[in-house]
Amino acid sequence: MNDTKSWNDLDALQTPDYSSYNNLLLIDGNNLSYRWLQRPNHGNFAHDFIRTVQSLSKSYEACKTIVCFDFGKSYYRIDMSDEYKANRKKPKEEDEIKRYDAFFEVLNKLPDMLDEEVLKFRGVEADDLIANLVMKCEPQLDYDHIWIVSSDRDLYQLISEKTSIFNIFGRREITYSSMRDEMDISPDLYLLSRIIEGDKSDNILGVEGIGPKRAQALAKQYKSFDSLLNALPIKGRAKYIQNLNNSKELLLRNEKMISLKAYNDKALSAAKEPDEVYDKLESV
Numbered sequence: 001m002n003d004t005k006s007w008n009d010l011d012a013l014q015t016p017d018y019s020s021y022n023n024l025l026l027i028d029g030n031n032l033s034y035r036w037l038q039r040p041n042h043g044n045f046a047h048d049f050i051r052t053v054q055s056l057s058k059s060y061e062a063c064k065t066i067v068c069f070d071f072g073k074s075y076y077r078i079d080m081s082d083e084y085k086a087n088r089k090k091p092k093e094e095d096e097i098k099r100y101d102a103f104f105e106v107l108n109k110l111p112d113m114l115d116e117e118v119l120k121f122r123g124v125e126a127d128d129l130i131a132n133l134v135m136k137c138e139p140q141l142d143y144d145h146i147w148i149v150s151s152d153r154d155l156y157q158l159i160s161e162k163t164s165i166f167n168i169f170g171r172r173e174i175t176y177s178s179m180r181d182e183m184d185i186s187p188d189l190y191l192l193s194r195i196i197e198g199d200k201s202d203n204i205l206g207v208e209g210i211g212p213k214r215a216q217a218l219a220k221q222y223k224s225f226d227s228l229l230n231a232l233p234i235k236g237r238a239k240y241i242q243n244l245n246n247s248k249e250l251l252l253r254n255e256k257m258i259s260l261k262a263y264n265d266k267a268l269s270a271a272k273e274p275d276e277v278y279d280k281l282e283s284v
Contacts, residue, residue, distance in 0.1 A: 024143040025062035026133055027053060028126045028150035029069040029110065029118075032168060037103050046106050046113055052168075053116060060147045060166070065116040066133065066284060068126035075123035076270035077202075077257050084257070087203040117284055122272035127154055131260035132268065132281055134158050154199065157191035157260060185216055192219040192228070195254045196244075204257055207247045209240035218244075225255055 032052065036045035057065045077084045091097045111118040119129045134146060138160065146163040148155055155165060156174065164175040180186060185193070197215035198206025206215070222228040229252075233245040256263050271277045 021057075021061035021063045022144045023060055023062045024133075024137055024146045025057055025060050025065040026130045026146065026148045027056065027065065027067045028130065028148070028152060028155070029067045029120075030107070030126055031150045031152055033103075033107050033110070035168065037100075040099075044106055045103075046110060049110060050114060053114065056149055056166075056168075057116070062147070063143070067111075067114055067116050067118050068129040068133075069111060069118065069120040070125045071120050071122045073123075074125045074128065074267060074270070075272070076128075076263070076267040079270065080253060080257055081204070083203050085202050087200075119280060119284070121277045121280075124268060124271045124277060126150075127152065127260055128264060128267040129281070130155065131158055131264050133284070134163055135261060135264065136281070138162050154194070154202075154258065154260065157187050157194070159187045185220070189216070189219040189223070191259060192222075192225055194258050195225065195251060196228075198254060199258060202257075204254060205250065206254070207240070207250065208243045210244065214240065225251075 033045070033049060035052075036048065053065065053067060056062075073085055091100050111120050119126075121129075130148060130150075134148075137143060137146060148158065148163065148165045149168055150165060151167045151169040156179065159165060159174060159176055159179055161176045164173060166173050176187070179190070183190070193212065193215040196207055196218055197210055197212055198204045210218070218228070222231055229248065232248055234241055236242075256266075260267075268274060268277050268281075
């Protein structure tokens with residue numbers, strides 16, 4: 001039985017008083033919404049989504065909550081590779097098509113239904129918006145801490161002593177100290193490892209023969225992207241070493257596609273209406 005509320009019930013929701021809180025909460029709206037897509041009978045999940053946002057704001061003592069949504073694929077990344085996210089499977093069965101259509105109908109209406117600040121721009125993805133906000137807000141003293149809600153590992157590169165992630169799917173918090181202690185890697189080196197291995201979920205190819213463990217070992221060995229490039233060609237007879245030596249152009253492309261901070265301005269300026277993006281980000 002579907003226990004979600006109707007559209008008319010949404011007016012009854014009350015926004016909690018966050019006046020005593022002093023954290024910034026950044027929510028990956030698309031990522032959070034997929035929590036309901038995984039359910040066979042997600043129905044009208046808008047009520048549950050809104051209540052979850054409110055609950056997260058309270059749990060993480062947020063004085064300000066911003067929900068960021070994708071609006072199509074990143075124009076910036078598509079321009080570099082038309083294969084970007086081309087591996088995303090689309091439903092084929094009639095029942096699945098109807099379920100997906102119903103889900104995205106609700107998803108597309110969510111930004112207008114939230115009381116919290118919402119960011120959504122054609123050709124820009126939530127990752128890039130969140131990265132921009134982290135870079136802008138971390139140096140300021142307005143917030144005690146920044147919390148990101150997402151299960152997207154691409155965002156791990158944004159983790160610092162002032163910024164942490166809550167993976168709502170795994171019910172797990174990833175902080176700067178826990179990342180170093182439990183994953184044995186820093187955010188910067190994690191980014192480098194992702195550049196080397198690629199991102200299968202986004203259809204970004206990595207160096208052939210190099211998986212997560214080997215990529216992280218190489219990242220720890222060479223410490224930075226520039227040091228790795230300057231070391232090429234690396235001596236060694238192993239096939240993966242030869243592949244790495246022959247992948248300089250791929251590495252350069254991957255760094256531009258995966259690094260959220262270094263190329264943030266390019267990702268935002270590629271939007272359909274870049275002036276709107278910058279004006280809105282300046283005002284939040």
